[in-house]
Amino acid sequence: MPNILMPALSPTMEEGKLSKWLVKEGDTVNPGDVLAEIETDKATMEVESVDSGIVKQLLVAEGTDAVKVNTPIALVLAEGEDAPPQSPAETAPEPAEAPAVPAEKAAEAEPSAAAVPPAPKFAAAADPDLPEGVEMVEMTVRQALNEAMAEEMRRDKDVFVMGEEVAEYQGAYKITQGLLQEFGPQRVIDTPITEHGFAGLGVGAAFAGLKPIVEFMTWNFAMQAIDQIINSAAKQLYMSGGQVTAPLVFRGPNGAAARVAAQHSQDYSAWYSHIPGLTVIAPYSAADAKGLLKAAIRSPNPVVFLENEILYGSTGEVPKVDDYVLPIGKARVARKGNDVTLVSFSMGMRYATQATEKLVAAGVDVELIDLRTLRPMDIDTVIESVKKTGRCVTVEEGWPQGGIGAEIAAKLMEHAFDYLDAPVTRVTGKDVPMPYAANLEKLALPNVDEVIAAVNAVTYRS
Amino acid sequence: MARKAVATKAKAQSNVPELTKEQELEAYRDMLLVRRFEEKAGQMYGMGLIGGFCHLYIGQEAVVTGVTMASRKGEDAQITGYRDHGHMLVMGLDPKGVMAELTGRRGGLSKGKGGSMHMFSNEHRFYGGNGIVGAQVSLGTGLAFAARYRGEDTVSITYFGDGAANQGQVYESFNMARLWRLPVVFIVENNKYAMGTSVERSAATTDLSQRGLSFDIPGEQVDGMDVRMTYDAARRAIEHARSGQGPYILEMLTYRYRGHSMSDPAKYRTKEEVSQYRQERDPIEHSKARILEKKYASEEDLKTIETEVRAIVTEAADFATNDPEPDASELWTDITIPA
Numbered sequence: 001m002p003n004i005l006m007p008a009l010s011p012t013m014e015e016g017k018l019s020k021w022l023v024k025e026g027d028t029v030n031p032g033d034v035l036a037e038i039e040t041d042k043a044t045m046e047v048e049s050v051d052s053g054i055v056k057q058l059l060v061a062e063g064t065d066a067v068k069v070n071t072p073i074a075l076v077l078a079e080g081e082d083a084p085p086q087s088p089a090e091t092a093p094e095p096a097e098a099p100a101v102p103a104e105k106a107a108e109a110e111p112s113a114a115a116v117p118p119a120p121k122f123a124a125a126a127d128p129d130l131p132e133g134v135e136m137v138e139m140t141v142r143q144a145l146n147e148a149m150a151e152e153m154r155r156d157k158d159v160f161v162m163g164e165e166v167a168e169y170q171g172a173y174k175i176t177q178g179l180l181q182e183f184g185p186q187r188v189i190d191t192p193i194t195e196h197g198f199a200g201l202g203v204g205a206a207f208a209g210l211k212p213i214v215e216f217m218t219w220n221f222a223m224q225a226i227d228q229i230i231n232s233a234a235k236q237l238y239m240s241g242g243q244v245t246a247p248l249v250f251r252g253p254n255g256a257a258a259r260v261a262a263q264h265s266q267d268y269s270a271w272y273s274h275i276p277g278l279t280v281i282a283p284y285s286a287a288d289a290k291g292l293l294k295a296a297i298r299s300p301n302p303v304v305f306l307e308n309e310i311l312y313g314s315t316g317e318v319p320k321v322d323d324y325v326l327p328i329g330k331a332r333v334a335r336k337g338n339d340v341t342l343v344s345f346s347m348g349m350r351y352a353t354q355a356t357e358k359l360v361a362a363g364v365d366v367e368l369i370d371l372r373t374l375r376p377m378d379i380d381t382v383i384e385s386v387k388k389t390g391r392c393v394t395v396e397e398g399w400p401q402g403g404i405g406a407e408i409a410a411k412l413m414e415h416a417f418d419y420l421d422a423p424v425t426r427v428t429g430k431d432v433p434m435p436y437a438a439n440l441e442k443l444a445l446p447n448v449d450e451v452i453a454a455v456n457a458v459t460y461r462s
Numbered sequence: 463m464a465r466k467a468v469a470t471k472a473k474a475q476s477n478v479p480e481l482t483k484e485q486e487l488e489a490y491r492d493m494l495l496v497r498r499f500e501e502k503a504g505q506m507y508g509m510g511l512i513g514g515f516c517h518l519y520i521g522q523e524a525v526v527t528g529v530t531m532a533s534r535k536g537e538d539a540q541i542t543g544y545r546d547h548g549h550m551l552v553m554g555l556d557p558k559g560v561m562a563e564l565t566g567r568r569g570g571l572s573k574g575k576g577g578s579m580h581m582f583s584n585e586h587r588f589y590g591g592n593g594i595v596g597a598q599v600s601l602g603t604g605l606a607f608a609a610r611y612r613g614e615d616t617v618s619i620t621y622f623g624d625g626a627a628n629q630g631q632v633y634e635s636f637n638m639a640r641l642w643r644l645p646v647v648f649i650v651e652n653n654k655y656a657m658g659t660s661v662e663r664s665a666a667t668t669d670l671s672q673r674g675l676s677f678d679i680p681g682e683q684v685d686g687m688d689v690r691m692t693y694d695a696a697r698r699a700i701e702h703a704r705s706g707q708g709p710y711i712l713e714m715l716t717y718r719y720r721g722h723s724m725s726d727p728a729k730y731r732t733k734e735e736v737s738q739y740r741q742e743r744d745p746i747e748h749s750k751a752r753i754l755e756k757k758y759a760s761e762e763d764l765k766t767i768e769t770e771v772r773a774i775v776t777e778a779a780d781f782a783t784n785d786p787e788p789d790a791s792e793l794w795t796d797i798t799i800p801a
Contacts, residue, residue: 007508010725031501032520032719032740043727050505070509114790160611186611192641197600197634204604204618207589208539210611231594232601239580241573242796244589276797300799328801 003059003072004035009045015066016040018073027055029076036073053078122376124329127291136317144286144318145175145251145307148293149213151323153183156211159297162189162198163215163252172217173253173312199225199250203232206248206302213297216252219268219306226271233302234277249296251305254282255347255397256434256445258310265434265441267398269346272304273374273407279328280375282306284349286316288372291326299328306374308347331378333385335360337367340455341385343408344395345371348446351427352395355451364459374404379411386412390421391458395451400428422458427451479694483758489531489689490749491767493523496548497746498775499557500720503547503564507724511783512564516578519548521719524745525651526552526621528692529712532700533619539609541589541602542621544579545651545718549621553586557774561782569785573792587616596629598622599648603635606646606703617703618646619696625656627670633677636709640677643708647699648674650713651686657722658730671713679709686714687743717743 006016020037023029029049036047056075060067067073139147153159160183165172167180167190180188191198195216202214216222222229233246256265272280279301283289289307296303318324334349335356344352349370356366367385371377386392392412394405405426412424430444456462481489500518507516519526522545530540530552542549550560555571563570563581571581579593589605592598602620609616626632627650639646650670654661661668671681680702684695692714699710717739721728753759759767 005509007505008510009508013725031498043721043725045721045724045726045728047508048501048504050501117790117793120794192634192637194634194637196631197603197638200597200600200631201604201607201635201638204541204589204601204606205608205611206604207601208605208608210608227594228597228600232592232597237799238796239572239576240582240590240796241571241575243572243584244582245799279798295801299801 004047004049004074004076006038006060006067006069006071006073007045007047008069009038009040009043013040013069015068017065018060018062018067019044021058021062023055025055025058029053029055038067047073049076051076051078122329124373124376124378125327127326127330127332130319130321135320137320138315139286139318140313140315141286141289141307142173142175142312144290144316145293146177146179148290148297149176150179150182152294152297153179153187158209159211159213160187160189161213161215162191162202164191164193164217166190166215171215173309175307175312176215195221195224196228200228200232202248202250203228203236203246203302206233206246207236207244211297212248214248214250216250218257218264218309219252219254220264220266222250222252222268229272229278229302229304230275234275236277237301238277245300246302247300249293249299249303249305251293251296252307253309253312254306255308256429256441259436259438259441261436262433267396267429269306269374269396269398270403270407272306273377273404274402275375277302278375279303279373280306281328281373282346283372284311284346284370286314287318287324288326288332288370290318291324292328292372294323294325295328298325306346311347311350329373329376329378331381332370332372333367333381334370335366335368337365337389339365339389340391340393340459341367341369341382341389342393342395342451342455343369343371343382345374345404347397348395351446351448351451354448355455358448358452359455364455364461366455371404377407379408379415382408383412383415386416387419390419392420392424393427393451393454393458394424395427395446397429397445399431400426401431403428422460425454425458427454478688479690481690481693483756485531485693486749486753486756486758487767489524489527489693490746490753490764491771492527492530492552493689493746493749494768494771495557495774496523496527496551498771499551499561499778500547502775502779503561504720504724506565506779506782512578513566514577515544516564516724517545517722518718518720518724519545521739521744522651522653522686522716523548524689524692525649525686525714525716528689528694529619529649529696531693532696533617536586538617538619538700539587539589539602539605540619540621541592541598541605543595543598543623543626544591544593545623546579546581546591550581550583550588550591553583553588555581555583555586555588557778558781561778562785565782565785566787567782567785568788568792569781573796574788575792575796596622596626596631599626599629599632599635603639603644603646606639606644606709607642609645610642615704616645617700618644619649619700620646621649621651623656624650624652624654624661624665624670625659627673628664633673636674636677636679639709640674640679643706645703645706646709647696647703648679648709648711649696650711651716652713653716653718655718655722655730658727660730669713671711674709674711679711681711681713683713683715686716687739687745687748689745689749
């Protein structure tokens with residue numbers, strides 16, 4: 001049996017005081033028996049015996065200060081075991097001196113200084129080719145989202161939707177309209193107003209293999225649940241070494257609605273896009289809303305799907321094909337151009353699109369990119385565009401600090417610095433809580449004129 | 463008296479249920495495995511082989527042992543907080559994998575990427591190992607939801623501590639569990655202290671078995687230091703949940719001998735209190751005494767069990783000490799599943 005060593009209370013502890021012996025030489029000890037008490041500046045700890053045996057010798061006197069970690073403090077021998085040939089007192093270093101052991105231990109504890117391996121590169125597939133002459137159906141974003149859920153629920157019995165007012169009320173924003181009638185109350189579930197609880201319940205159901213769609217009436221309320229989204233869902237696969245997955249979709253309207261003031265008007269795009277393990281999607285068009293929500297529901301990963309209340313009623317053409325699924329992580333080049341790259345997503349695309357129309361009319365050849373997915377972000381498409389245009393303006397409703405535009409600007413500095421002919425410029429929501437007054441709210445949000453002004457600045461037109 | 467109808471207090475106390483010989487011996491072995499494993503983990507922590515937080519289960523062994531014995535192993539799901547080593551060992555997860563996870567090695571259950579608080583097994587239906595106090599209660603309710611959704615007759619056994627009992631999402635989960643009659647047994651492991659704050663100093667009402675009262679969830683207090691009591695209560699509670707009657711709360715009155723985690727100032731309770739529990743209430747010592755008294759096994763037989771358990775723990779410790787750290791490339795794996 002080895003000597004009893006001075007233990008560490010924490011990975012940072014280097015020494016401590018041996019304040020009290022609770023055994024004496026000659027005592028018989030059993031596993032769990034407390035041998036001694038040690039103290040540091042922040043804690044007291046009992047040293048327990050792991051094995052049984054007889055206390056042959058106490059090597060460090062009671063009350064000794066600054067006993068280094070891993071110093072032998074006692075010799076306990078199993079019955080019939082002989083003491084080591086040398087006298088333990090001779091082999092035990094003076095407690096006050098730094099023994100060789102802790103140094104070795106420190107070296108071992110030091111993580112190997114291997115180079116950080118390169119991050120894997122994510123490359124999304126291109127959008128699927130549509131059959132020639134495919135019929136396009138005009139529908140609202142609301143209808144597109146509704147169709148996506150209904151189609152996926154028909155396809156997979158493990159898919160269900162839960163949230164506040166999703167069933168009998170037919171959805172606070174009518175996104176789940178008709179689902180209760182088709183799929184019944186077992187699969188379209190009205191929850192109590194209990195975001196933290198039902199988000200966690202959804203994640204637990206996903207651990208067990210179901211594919212929940214968890215609707216937040218708005219993303220503002222999901223702050224109650226953000227711990228479950230991040231700590232339970234996003235990190236699960238990694239923490240379990242790849243064993244347990246959380247395949248679910250959290251969805252609902254994000255960003256400013258109209259005149260609902262500070263607590264109900266916040267853009268969480270940057271928040272969730274910060275988190276490894278999450279997929280974050282923020283579509284603009286009806287077609288993308290449908291194709292990406294279907295992809296999100298099929299994804300084996302937790303997905304944050306950020307919709308926008310103001311866009312729910314906007315219409316667009318959606319291809320009429322049996323199974324319209326779009327690739328996650330692929331930006332869409334909404335307009336090709338050579339003079340300036342305009343990058344946006346979700347509601348920002350409305351300002352960017354309107355600005356593009358005016359700018360093109362004024363002779364500026366704008367390339368307009370809709371990110372669609374924020375994580376993984378298709379930064380390659382942006383970089384390639386900027387290599388061509390040399391200029392980039394980002395548009396988002398969220399706050400500037402640590403925003404999506406800030407991330408794009410940093411990525412362009414890293415990967416396209418030599419191609420830039422002007423600073424990357426951000427058009428964002430103002431750095432204030434959302435005001436209620438109509439005029440102030442308008443001022444707080446980005447607008448078309450600001451986008452045009454930013455493009456004029458980076459193209460040196462005035 | 464609706465109140466009493468809902469929540470009857472440990473009525474079986476006067477009539478202590480008996481375990482069969484096989485059950486007594488199995489429980490003894492399981493509890494001993496947890497005890498020896500945790501002692502070893504504490505020692506390895508002291509040697510710097512285990513880092514970060516390490517919450518030992520010593521003293522509470524009868525809770526998870528009795529409950530697991532009353533469950534269908536491999537079918538019923540279990541989920542707990544960060545004091546999770548004991549749950550895994552009793553559920554049959556590989557002690558080598560648990561210990562190697564504690565040392566952060568590649569053979570750990572989570573490939574060394576989870577640590578003490580984050581281990582899982584789909585095969586054994588163990589869902590962690592959760593580091594955020596109370597989060598596992600919503601998650602465990604979700605496991606029960608999945609069972610109900612699929613029409614399976616499995617139960618979710620969801621453990622949390624007296625500290626977590628004051629978290630809001632626990633009550634959100636109680637509400638949904640009862641509202642939808644989900645097959646979940648909530649096990650409150652009341653070891654008297656949330657870190658260093660006693661139940662009396664943190665809870666307006668200290669009978670935690672009654673915390674489901676306003677949701678119409680029955681609950682009872684159980685002697686969590688006696689594996690016969692934990693087994694018997696769990697058997698009834700699990701049957702209640704499995705038969706479609708909804709959730710059930712068992713408050714297991716237990717005690718942890720060690721600190722909250724390895725670094726614990728031990729200033730919030732007296733040494734006398736700790737040694738009294740160890741000397742008078744120890745679940746393993748009592749189990750051993752019963753076995754000998756009833757002649758279920760001889761001293762010699764128990765020594766053999768002890769030797770076997772020690773060999774398992776030594777093997778786990780050796781493996782966890784010598785297994786290499788994860789390959790650097792593991793840094794980037796298991797973040798998302800590729801489409």
